Amino acid sequence: MPLNDTGYAYAVGRIRALETRLLDKSKLERMIDAPSAEEALKVLAETEYAGAVAELADVHDFEIILRDEISRCFALLLKMSPRPELIGMMALRYDIHNLKVLFKAKYLGVTADLLMPAGTVAGEKLKTMVEEEDFRDLPGAVRAAAERVVEEFAVNRDPQAIDLNLDRVLFARLLESARAARSAFLEGLFLRQIDLANIKTFVRVKRMGQDREFLKKALLPSGLIPAGRLASLLDEPLESLIAQTAMSEYAAVIGEGVRDWLEKGTAAHLEKLADDYITAYLQWGRRSPFGFEPLIAYLWAKEIEIKNIRLIMVGKINKLPVEAIRERLRHVQL
Amino acid sequence: MFGIESGIVLALLGAALAVGLAGIGSAIGVGIVGQSAAGVVTEDPDKFGQTLLLQALPGTQGIYGLLTGFIIMQRVGVIGGGLMLDLGMDKGLAVFMAALPIALVGFLSAIAQGRAAAAGVGVIAKRPEELGKAIIYAVMVETYAVLALLASIMLLFGIPLP
Amino acid sequence: MEIRVNPTRMELNRLKKRLKMAERGHKLLKDKRDELIRQFLILVRKNKELREQMEKELSAAFAKFLLARAVMTAETLEEALMYPTRRLTLAVKKQNIMSVYAPRFEWGEEESGRGEAGSIYPYGFVDTSAELDISIETLSGIMPQLLELAEVEKAVQLLADEIEKTRRRVNALEYVMIPKIRETIRYITMKLDENERGALTRLMKIKDVVRAKM
Numbered sequence: 001m002p003l004n005d006t007g008y009a010y011a012v013g014r015i016r017a018l019e020t021r022l023l024d025k026s027k028l029e030r031m032i033d034a035p036s037a038e039e040a041l042k043v044l045a046e047t048e049y050a051g052a053v054a055e056l057a058d059v060h061d062f063e064i065i066l067r068d069e070i071s072r073c074f075a076l077l078l079k080m081s082p083r084p085e086l087i088g089m090m091a092l093r094y095d096i097h098n099l100k101v102l103f104k105a106k107y108l109g110v111t112a113d114l115l116m117p118a119g120t121v122a123g124e125k126l127k128t129m130v131e132e133e134d135f136r137d138l139p140g141a142v143r144a145a146a147e148r149v150v151e152e153f154a155v156n157r158d159p160q161a162i163d164l165n166l167d168r169v170l171f172a173r174l175l176e177s178a179r180a181a182r183s184a185f186l187e188g189l190f191l192r193q194i195d196l197a198n199i200k201t202f203v204r205v206k207r208m209g210q211d212r213e214f215l216k217k218a219l220l221p222s223g224l225i226p227a228g229r230l231a232s233l234l235d236e237p238l239e240s241l242i243a244q245t246a247m248s249e250y251a252a253v254i255g256e257g258v259r260d261w262l263e264k265g266t267a268a269h270l271e272k273l274a275d276d277y278i279t280a281y282l283q284w285g286r287r288s289p290f291g292f293e294p295l296i297a298y299l300w301a302k303e304i305e306i307k308n309i310r311l312i313m314v315g316k317i318n319k320l321p322v323e324a325i326r327e328r329l330r331h332v333q334l
Numbered sequence: 335m336f337g338i339e340s341g342i343v344l345a346l347l348g349a350a351l352a353v354g355l356a357g358i359g360s361a362i363g364v365g366i367v368g369q370s371a372a373g374v375v376t377e378d379p380d381k382f383g384q385t386l387l388l389q390a391l392p393g394t395q396g397i398y399g400l401l402t403g404f405i406i407m408q409r410v411g412v413i414g415g416g417l418m419l420d421l422g423m424d425k426g427l428a429v430f431m432a433a434l435p436i437a438l439v440g441f442l443s444a445i446a447q448g449r450a451a452a453a454g455v456g457v458i459a460k461r462p463e464e465l466g467k468a469i470i471y472a473v474m475v476e477t478y479a480v481l482a483l484l485a486s487i488m489l490l491f492g493i494p495l496p
Numbered sequence: 497m498e499i500r501v502n503p504t505r506m507e508l509n510r511l512k513k514r515l516k517m518a519e520r521g522h523k524l525l526k527d528k529r530d531e532l533i534r535q536f537l538i539l540v541r542k543n544k545e546l547r548e549q550m551e552k553e554l555s556a557a558f559a560k561f562l563l564a565r566a567v568m569t570a571e572t573l574e575e576a577l578m579y580p581t582r583r584l585t586l587a588v589k590k591q592n593i594m595s596v597y598a599p600r601f602e603w604g605e606e607e608s609g610r611g612e613a614g615s616i617y618p619y620g621f622v623d624t625s626a627e628l629d630i631s632i633e634t635l636s637g638i639m640p641q642l643l644e645l646a647e648v649e650k651a652v653q654l655l656a657d658e659i660e661k662t663r664r665r666v667n668a669l670e671y672v673m674i675p676k677i678r679e680t681i682r683y684i685t686m687k688l689d690e691n692e693r694g695a696l697t698r699l700m701k702i703k704d705v706v707r708a709k710m
Contacts, residue, residue: 006366009452013373016459017381063570080373097575097623104579114571114578159579163620170622201621204629208617218621267626271567289370289453307567314566320559328567 006290007082014080015294021048023305025332028312032325037316044309062313066306067117073302074118077295086186086292089177090299094119095126095142096170102130103149103162141176145169164217171197171220185285185293192281194223196274199245199254202230203238203261203270225250238262253277268328276331279304283333304330341426342410342419348433349406352486356399356440363392363448370452374459384458384465388451391472395436395444398483402436405490418495425495432489439482447475501680503687511684515677522669529662532594536655543652546645553638560631567625576619576628584639591651596658598651601643 027043034040037059044065045053052065077087094116105112115123121138129135133150135143149165152158171194178186198219205215212234219227225248233241238258245254257270282300285293308330315325371385404413406429411417454468501507565573582605591600616636617629 006369006449006452009366009369010373013370013452013455013459014376015373016456017374017377020378020460066569067571097571100620101571101575101578104575108579114574116571159581159618160620162579163576163622167620167622197622200626204621204626207626208629208633220622261626265630266563267630268563268567271625289449289456310569311566314562318562320562320566324563325566328563 008290008292008295011077011080011082011292012289012294015298019298019301019334022301022334023047023308023332024334028308028329028332031309031312031316032322032329034316037313040312040316059313059317063310066310070302070306071118073299077299081292081295083181083292085177086181086183087295087299088120089174089181089186090296091118091120092170092173092177095121096166098123098126099130099142099146100163100166102127103153104159106130107153107157107159139173141169141173161217168220172222175222183292185291186296189278189281189296191222191224192278194220195225195250196253196277198223198225198227198230199241199250200267200270200274202233202241203258203267206234206238224248250277272328272330275304275307279331279333301333304332308332341421341423341429342417344423344426345406345410345421345429346412348430348437349403349412351430351437352399352406352433352440353396353403354399355437356402356444357396359441359444360393360396360399363395363444363446363451364389366445366448367392367451367455370455374455378459381458381462384462385455387465388454388458388468388472391451391469391476392444392448394476395440395447395479398436398479399440402433402483402486402490405487406433409490409493409495421495425493428493429490429495432486432493434486435482435489436479436486440479443475443479443482447472447479450475501684503684503691505688508681508684508688511677511681515674515681518669518674518677522666522674525662525666525669528594529659529666532596532655532659532662535593536652536659539648539652539655543645543648546641546648550638550641550645553634553641557631557634557638560627560634564625564628564631567627568623572623573628576624579618581616581618582636586643593651593655594658596651596654598654599647601647603640603643605639 027047031040031043034043041053041056041059041062044050049065049069052068056062056065074087074091078084081087098115098119098121101112101114112127115126117123119126125137129137129146133147135146138146145165145168149162152161152165171190174190175187175194178190201218201220202215205218210218212231215231215234216227219230221227225245229244230241233244238261242255242258245251248254253270253273257267257273260269261267278300282293282297285291286297288294311328312325314320315322367385367389371381371389374381374385407413410421410429451468451472454472457468458465501511568576585604587602589600589602590597592598617632619628
């Protein structure tokens with residue numbers, strides 16, 4: 001019986017209480033059924049978001065609430081986690097986003113104002129790094145990728161390459177950290193995220209009619225489904241992707257999602273299923289009473305909640321049909 | 335050793351282990367539940383009473399240990415006068431052995447119970463109405479502490495002491 | 497109407513010539529107006545067609561865009577679209593419709609980045625939604641028609657102006673200029689006739705006086 005794994009007992013207890021305040025399906029449904037964006041916001045005001053909603057001057061600024069909420073959530077988890085680096089790992093995504101913005105802004109000659117506050121490196125610091133093309137303070141792999149971006153952009157001036165390079169290093173780094181932390185749970189999570197991203201990329205690149213070379217650049221390496229195997233399917237009809245993966249754990253996601261895409265021409269269902277798949281994966285770590293897994297699961301649940309709120313608010317403000325909102329609504333597991 | 339038979343030393347060592355190990359186990363167990371409960375109460379102060387109930391559960395092993403310790407003390411005359419300084423080695427060893435069940439089981443079961451109760455705290459954070467079930471899960475662990483206590487007491491009273 | 501002309505035969509000849517010219521001009525302008533209206537109607541019909549089509553496609557593209565927006569954070573979306581891969585060059589030339597100079601757009605797409613794949617999508621795939629691809633594709637596909645619509649719309653506007661101007665000229669000729677010249681001609685003719693009659697009467701009077709003295 002391990003006696004030293006109870007460091008997260010406090011954090012997990014707190015997460016258990018916090019989880020009860022996540023928006024459940026009935027709240028989301030009420031927001032969807034609200035006749036206007038203002039009414040939907042009123043439903044939100046009955047929840048944990050009450051304070052933020054009260055300060056909101058205009059419905060259209062609802063993004064502020066969501067952005068603040070995710071920053072607050074990160075800060076809270078960082079504070080109560082005995083190993084903040086595990087939470088910091090999850091925030092790496094925001095650093096990568098900030099890097100993308102800063103690179104593009106630099107090459108366009110504009111000032112960047114789209115930085116996300118949840119990153120682990122302060123925006124100003126990153127900005128100086130990008131401007132001086134000096135990435136010494138970044139972790140090894142990220143630094144190499146940033147230098148590669150500078151090099152490649154000088155040659156081809158392709159903004160897509162910036163994103164592709166940085167996305168690639170993000171997941172490489174996440175996997176590396178998960179392995180360093182000896183967490184099969186986190187490694188499994190990132191591997192599945194890579195696979196699902198690759199599946200979506202595959203179908204999108206195929207739809208765009210790009211060639212295999214491009215697909216190889218767009219796919220993330222080292223997923224459970226080898227990128228090479230996906231790339232080899234490019235010239236075959238999408239049905240063969242379904243057939244090839246029928247034995248894998250993604251059979252349901254791909255089968256249902258891709259078929260829906262083929263029929264309706266919209267990726268909405270595939271993207272929803274992919275998110276739901278991750279939610280389901282996190283479920284087994286979530287019940288752990290002492291590990292850090294519940295923290296990661298809570299973070300994901302929060303991100304899904306924010307995704308759902310954004311979907312509903314955008315839908316309500318622009319008067320999208322209720323079915324369009326509902327079919328994109330991510331599954332909420334409480 | 336000290337001009338006395340070493341039997342009494344062994345008997346007292348048994349008492350010390352019964353009180354000490356079971357006590358340490360309980361302390362760890364209660365501590366784990368306490369951490370978990372503090373997390374819940376940070377966000378939801380109303381749950382204090384319910385979490386306290388769960389926190390108290392792993393504390394019983396310590397009490398059993400103390401009880402066993404008292405019985406030994408009483409049997410060898412620490413309490414009630416007439417300390418048996420001339421207790422034979424064989425008798426002393428027997429008393430020591432009789433103390434082991436509650437010492438070992440108390441130590442480990444208290445920690446195990448602490449973990450179960452901490453998980454139970456997670457349950458009541460979400461469903462306060464399920465407090466009963468959360469307690470039952472933790473109490474199941476108690477069974478084995480009680481059995482150990484029973485064994486220790488039966489052993490102790492089975493040893494004929496002068 | 498006050499007419500200030502010298503009622504002379506020379507003036508009369510000049511006016512008659514002017515009248516003839518005005519009438520010819522009137523006829524020409526009227527023909528021009530009719531042709532302009534014909535062209536105008538063709539363009540208006542085309543404009544309406546294009547516009548309806550554009551409105552349909554644009555609203556579909558915007559709906560897709562909204563859905564993409566709904567499943568992505570504002571920052572990610574803006575980051576994705578921050579750096580355009582394509583640059584549009586637009587040269588404005590003139591085209592002559594019935595001597596109306598309407599603009600004619602000649603446009604070329606040039607890649608600002610030489611992405612070897614020539615992709616119109618300036619973003620990576622991990623954070624972005626596939627619905628964004630579709631809306632970008634639609635928007636990029638209707639660009640030529642959008643420019644054509646702008647062209648036609650401007651031509652219609654210019655033609656309408658020209659028609660209005662021509663119509664005013666035709667009316668001015670028909671209702672002001674020509675009647676006025678006619679009136680003047682009649683006035684001069686009358687004046688000349690009267691002068692003639694006056695001279696005749698004078699001659700007859702003189703004749704009477706002369707005859708009485710004899």
